[in-house]
Amino acid sequence: MSLVLDVFSIAAICAGAFFFLAGTAGLLRFPDALTRLHALTKADNLGLGLVVLGLLPRAGGVLPALKLIAIWLLVLLASAIVSQLIGRAARRESRLQ
Amino acid sequence: MSWTLALEAGLAALVLGVAVWTLSVRQTFAAVVAFVVYGLALTLVWVRLSALDVALTEAAIGSGLTGVLLLGAAARLRATEADAVAERPGAGVRAAAAALAALVALALAAALLYLPEPAHTLAPAAMAELPATGMRNAVTGVLMAYRAADTLLEKVVVLISLIGVWSLAQDKLWGGRPGLLHHADPDGALAFLARRLPPVGIVAGIYIAWLGADQPGGAFPGGTIIAAMWLLAMMAGVTDAPPISRRWLRLVLVAGPAVFLAVGFSGFFTAGAFLAYPVAYAKALIVVIEVGMVLTIAATLGLLMAGPPERSDKP
Numbered sequence: 001m002s003l004v005l006d007v008f009s010i011a012a013i014c015a016g017a018f019f020f021l022a023g024t025a026g027l028l029r030f031p032d033a034l035t036r037l038h039a040l041t042k043a044d045n046l047g048l049g050l051v052v053l054g055l056l057p058r059a060g061g062v063l064p065a066l067k068l069i070a071i072w073l074l075v076l077l078a079s080a081i082v083s084q085l086i087g088r089a090a091r092r093e094s095r096l097q
Numbered sequence: 098m099s100w101t102l103a104l105e106a107g108l109a110a111l112v113l114g115v116a117v118w119t120l121s122v123r124q125t126f127a128a129v130v131a132f133v134v135y136g137l138a139l140t141l142v143w144v145r146l147s148a149l150d151v152a153l154t155e156a157a158i159g160s161g162l163t164g165v166l167l168l169g170a171a172a173r174l175r176a177t178e179a180d181a182v183a184e185r186p187g188a189g190v191r192a193a194a195a196a197l198a199a200l201v202a203l204a205l206a207a208a209l210l211y212l213p214e215p216a217h218t219l220a221p222a223a224m225a226e227l228p229a230t231g232m233r234n235a236v237t238g239v240l241m242a243y244r245a246a247d248t249l250l251e252k253v254v255v256l257i258s259l260i261g262v263w264s265l266a267q268d269k270l271w272g273g274r275p276g277l278l279h280h281a282d283p284d285g286a287l288a289f290l291a292r293r294l295p296p297v298g299i300v301a302g303i304y305i306a307w308l309g310a311d312q313p314g315g316a317f318p319g320g321t322i323i324a325a326m327w328l329l330a331m332m333a334g335v336t337d338a339p340p341i342s343r344r345w346l347r348l349v350l351v352a353g354p355a356v357f358l359a360v361g362f363s364g365f366f367t368a369g370a371f372l373a374y375p376v377a378y379a380k381a382l383i384v385v386i387e388v389g390m391v392l393t394i395a396a397t398l399g400l401l402m403a404g405p406p407e408r409s410d411k412p
Contacts, residue, residue: 077294084286 136160231380320394
């Protein structure tokens with residue numbers, strides 16, 4: 001059972017790390033602010049979600065696991081709002097130019 | 098072993114790289130962003146060193162709060178930025194500054210290399226007496242019991258820095274509301290966040306402050322989170338900063354140091370010395386001080402970030 005959980009953790013965290021890597025590549029390579037935001041939100045939302053998912057069996061209890069999920073939900077909320085604000089600012093700036 | 102070494106070397110390279118970026122970038126705004134990133138990288142270093150209390154404080158104060166303060170400063174300096182960039186110091190001044198910085202770095206490195214091995218430590222003695230303080234987190238024990246005078250003065254210093262910010266106000270605006278009025282879309286994303294997040298953030302701040310007795314946490318990181326929630330609500334226009342002449346505000350601002358001082362002076366009668374706690378009530382007294390501190394820290398940091406009074410209280 002513990003072997004299965006370990007494999008699950010490793011697979012989920014590796015998948016999460018892949019999304020972070022892909023998001024970072026997009027952040028560096030994409031041409032403008034809106035597409036870069038698009039790349040970044042994938043890393044934040046899905047990458048962190050998968051890392052949290054992989055850490056859940058290792059959290060050592062229900063309460064720490066719930067805390068991990070709460071952190072993911074808070075990051076989801078924050079990144080959604082912040083990308084809205086950055087996107088709006090970027091659009092306003094491109095209109096001014 | 099080699100994996101941890103690679104991680105640590107990578108982390109050190111990241112911190113140094115971001116530090117160089119912070120110093121070398123020309124725009125003030127970019128330098129502030131680099132400084133915030135530097136603080137977050139430093140937080141990871143503290144986590145790696147198992148100093149979780151320091152990591153929490155670095156993330157909350159060193160990176161978050163200072164970052165917001167510097168962003169405000171950068172926004173105010175925007176009008177004069179072009180002149181400041183154009184005004185480049187002469188070669189002599191720059192060489193002298195570089196020599197001084199190199200000398201300080203060398204002295205620090207030498208001091209670090211010539212530390213006695215094993216290093217002198219008071220940790221065993223501190224841990225041995227910790228049960229008497231009622232704390233299980235050694236950092237809180239040191240801050241609130243062994244070095245209580247330092248902690249008290251630190252809180253007073255934060256309060257004095259707020260008075261320093263307020264003293265920048267024009268005479269006719271004294272007692273008015275801090276900062277400029279924020280115009281945010283009342284149905285926008287920021288206003289949404291400012292309504293939804295503070296209930297969670299305030300609970301998290303109180304939780305982290307309460308946890309400080311037994312685990313990493315404490316009044317400073319907890320109070321900073323609450324201050325951040327207040328600032329968020331102010332920036333989104335959900336609430337307005339109170340005029341600094343309000344009596345309740347002044348009371349909240351002095352609550353922490355006042356409670357601390359009251360407990361400290363009562364130590365003369367109950368335990369025979371200033372800031373000494375009677376062992377039976379040590380934990381209760383420390384918790385009372387911490388509650389006052391969380392209030393004061395949250396209010397002081399929130400008002401520090403809001404800035405000096407810029408609007409008259411009278412409409």
